[in-house]
Amino acid sequence: MRTEIESLGEFGLIEHLTKNNETVQAGTILSIGDDAAVIDQFGRQSVISTDLLLEGIHFDLMYTPLKHLGYKAVAVNLSDIYAMFATPTHITMSLGISNKMSVEAVEEFYEGVYAACAKFNVDLIGGDTSSSKTGFIISVTVIGEVAPDKYVTRSGAKVNDLICVSGDLGGAYLGLQLLEREKRLFLENPNIQPDLKSQAYLVGRILKPEPRADIVEWLQEAGITPTSMIDISDGLSSEILHICTKSDVGCLIYEEKIPVHEDARKLAIEFQVGSAACALSGGEDYELLFTVRQEDYERVAKHPGISVIGYITGKYDGTHLLTKSGNKHKLTAQGWNAF
Ligand code: ADP
Ligand code: MG
Numbered sequence: 001m002r003t004e005i006e007s008l009g010e011f012g013l014i015e016h017l018t019k020n021n022e023t024v025q026a027g028t029i030l031s032i033g034d035d036a037a038v039i040d041q042f043g044r045q046s047v048i049s050t051d052l053l054l055e056g057i058h059f060d061l062m063y064t065p066l067k068h069l070g071y072k073a074v075a076v077n078l079s080d081i082y083a084m085f086a087t088p089t090h091i092t093m094s095l096g097i098s099n100k101m102s103v104e105a106v107e108e109f110y111e112g113v114y115a116a117c118a119k120f121n122v123d124l125i126g127g128d129t130s131s132s133k134t135g136f137i138i139s140v141t142v143i144g145e146v147a148p149d150k151y152v153t154r155s156g157a158k159v160n161d162l163i164c165v166s167g168d169l170g171g172a173y174l175g176l177q178l179l180e181r182e183k184r185l186f187l188e189n190p191n192i193q194p195d196l197k198s199q200a201y202l203v204g205r206i207l208k209p210e211p212r213a214d215i216v217e218w219l220q221e222a223g224i225t226p227t228s229m230i231d232i233s234d235g236l237s238s239e240i241l242h243i244c245t246k247s248d249v250g251c252l253i254y255e256e257k258i259p260v261h262e263d264a265r266k267l268a269i270e271f272q273v274g275s276a277a278c279a280l281s282g283g284e285d286y287e288l289l290f291t292v293r294q295e296d297y298e299r300v301a302k303h304p305g306i307s308v309i310g311y312i313t314g315k316y317d318g319t320h321l322l323t324k325s326g327n328k329h330k331l332t333a334q335g336w337n338a339f
Contacts, residue, residue: 033246034153035083035230038146047144047151049080055098055135063179066105068207069138070112076233077142078120079211079286083231084153085220086146088120093127096137120213150225152290157228157247161291161312164226166215166305168259169236170275173282174267175202201263209286215305216288222299226290237280238333239289241319250317253310253331256324280321280331 008016018032029045030038036049053073055061061069074091081088093113097106117124122142182194196203211231219226228247230239236258244251260268260275268275279285291312292300301308310322319331 030151030153034155035080036086036142036144038084038151040148043148045146045148045151047081047084047086047146048141049077049084050139050141051077051080053138053140055137060179060183061136062183064207066108067112067115070109070114071116071208072112073138073140074113074116074120074122074142075209075211076286077140078116078122078213079209079231079233081142081144082211082213082216083229083288084144084146084151085216085226085229086144086151087216088122088142088144090123090125090143091117092141093124094139094141095127095129096132096134097129098132098135101136120211152226152229153246154228154230154243155246155248156226157243157249157291157312158293159249159312159314160294161227162294162297162300162308163240163251163253163289163291163310163312164300164306164308165232165236165259165287165289166212166307167285167287168261168264169232169285169287170268170278170282171202171205171261171264172209172284172286173206173235173278174264174271175199175204175206176282176284177271178202178267179206199263199267201261202267206284209284211286212288218303224292224296224299226292229288229290232283232285232287232289234283234333235279235281236289237331238283241331241333243289243291244312244315244319247312248315250313250315251310251319251331252313252317253321255321257307257309259307259309276323 005013021032023031027040029040036047039046053059059069077091078088178199185192186194228243230242232239240251255276258276258279260279265275268278300306321329321331323329
């Protein structure tokens with residue numbers, strides 16, 4: 001008997017492989033199923049997450065500068081630690097290096113790695129290096145710290161909590177569409193040089209995402225602890241559904257409240273896609289999606305980098321999007337999926 005991986009999908013496969021996973025260590029506070037795991041070592045809590053980036057699946061070296069890739073490989077991992085309301089402290093970096101790459105190329109990649117480490121105050125403390133026959137392979141593990149039991153999971157959202165998102169969404173997806181279009185044009189006619197300067201914002205969103213350390217710091221300083229949190233790697237729909245499933249609640253999101261950058265709005269029209277669809281089903285924005293109590297509304301709403309986009313409902317109310325035209329749609333996860 002043979003079951004195709006597509007029949008389960010990425011999340012289905014993880015669930016299938018880990019549903020009987022039992023932990024035996026007293027220090028395992030939070031295991032599989034969130035943005036990161038939490039372990040307790042003699043009263044101190046560490047948060048751990050790992051991510052894999054593969055050439056041809058997650059990035060295309062034709063239009064990805066290596067320095068940006070190094071920065072991004074670190075950034076997307078840090079994002080998972082911030083999504084736990086924790087602070088990253090250390091990373092390890094493991095590489096499978098393809099024979100197409102020179103020392104100078106790997107050096108350039110490391111310039112980006114070190115730039116991200118410096119910016120977010122994390123130490124590179126190890127890794128592993130091998131050759132690869134299937135393109136460039138990057139695996140980063142990140143460790144962070146959090147005050148005992150102050151981490152925030154995907155599972156704490158309560159009915160009537162407000163749903164908040166940082167920054168703007170859909171930009172990374174549109175930036176990627178732009179790079180893919182320029183790549184096609186270039187392959188058809190290598191004499192055409194792409195002019196992407198006017199689209200620096202959207203291209204930057206896909207090539208050089210910024211983990212939202214600033215949002216976590218602001219919330220911590222303001223004394224606002226989200227009831228649940230996740231980072232947006234696969235699109236808003238997929239991520240809010242993770243929160244709803246894990247928290248056993250429903251949600252109502254207002255399409256008109258979803259933050260979209262002006263450049264994204266314009267390019268979405270050019271590509272004839274809805275900008276809200278890009279926010280809901282695109283991915284790689286690496287913004288934070290979180291829920292707060294009603295009493296925190298005013299302070300959160302005043303922050304220019306945070307949008308309140310809806311609220312948590314009862315489980316049996318379902319998970320819905322209220323469109324600009326007033327229609328209620330059931331939210332489905334069409335998030336970006338590596339399979
Ligand atoms: P994220 O998008 O935040 O990186 P993922 O969707 O990759 O999260 O992973 C969801 C959860 O499943 C995490 O807790 C992760 O550690 C766990 N996980 C992913 N792949 C595996 C695997 N092959 N074996 C065990 N756990 C896994
Ligand atoms: Mg995550």
